[in-house]
Amino acid sequence: MITLRGNFFADTARRTMIAASVTDEAWAAEVASRTDGPYLFVAEAVLPYLHEPDVRRVLDLLSDRFQGSLLALDTAGPGFFDTQEQHDALSKVAARMHWYCPGPAGPAAWRPGVRVLASHTLTSLSRTLVDELPVPYREMLSVLAAQRLPQAEGYRLNLLRLP
Ligand SMILES: C[S@@+](CC[C@H](N)C(=O)[O-])C[C@H]1O[C@@H](n2cnc3c(N)ncnc32)[C@H](O)[C@@H]1O
Structure with a gap:
């Protein structure tokens, strides 16, 4: 599993980290030189x-270099994007989100052969998965579900199979 952490790429099986921008082909070459896969990339x-x-570049990079791999990524809807300046946490940091989309169908269509295997909001996760979470997380999800906040409903966790 390769975690696309902030500016680092962690191969959790081998416990290595590579410092690079996610758009930089060098990290992909290094990962490919170390392992044959199968690959699961996680970007949160x-x-x-x-x-x-740049998001398109990342999808192309992963599709070209790691054919058939899985990519787990989160997407933020327009409601999230438009309210950053008012958000209680996001407004306190300098970083701003620039890419938003209503769901994974848009990015999946950028590249022929990309398949959306799953897509959920935090309140539409399967019961089986939720039951395995620690109690504080289950409580948070239940409070979120009751509030039905538009921003939260526009935030999705997605799993793509790359061509
Ligand atoms: C909200 S934090 C998410 C942290 C992430 N979940 C993790 O586990 O590290 C956003 C992160 O995106 C990183 N970031 C922004 N642009 C990037 C890029 N081009 N390549 C890699 N990381 C980037 C920032 O450095 C920051 O750490």
């Missing part, structure tokens, strides 16, 4: 901070 709260051409 990283891609929405890029501009769309």
Whole structure:
């Protein structure tokens, strides 16, 4: 599993970290030289901070270099994007999100052969998965579900199979 952390790429099986921008081909070459896969890439709260051409570049990079791999990524809807300046936490930091989309269908259509295997909001996760979470997380999800905040409903956790 390769975690696309902020400016680092962690191969959790081998416990290595590579410092690089996610758009930089060098990290991909290094990962490919170390392992044959199969690959699961996980990007949480990283891609929405890029501009769309850079997100496309990342999808192309992963598709070209790691054919057939899985990519788990989160997407933020327009409601999230538009309210950053008013958000209680996001407004306190200098970083701003630049890429938003209503769901994974948009990015999946950028590249022929990309398949959306799953897509959920935090309140539409399967019961089986939720039951395995620690109690504080289950409580948070239940409070979120009751509030039905538009921003939260526009935030999705997605799993793509790359061509
Ligand atoms: C909200 S934090 C998410 C942290 C992430 N979930 C993790 O586990 O490290 C956003 C991160 O995106 C990183 N980031 C922004 N642009 C990036 C880029 N081009 N390549 C890699 N990381 C980037 C920032 O450095 C920041 O650490």
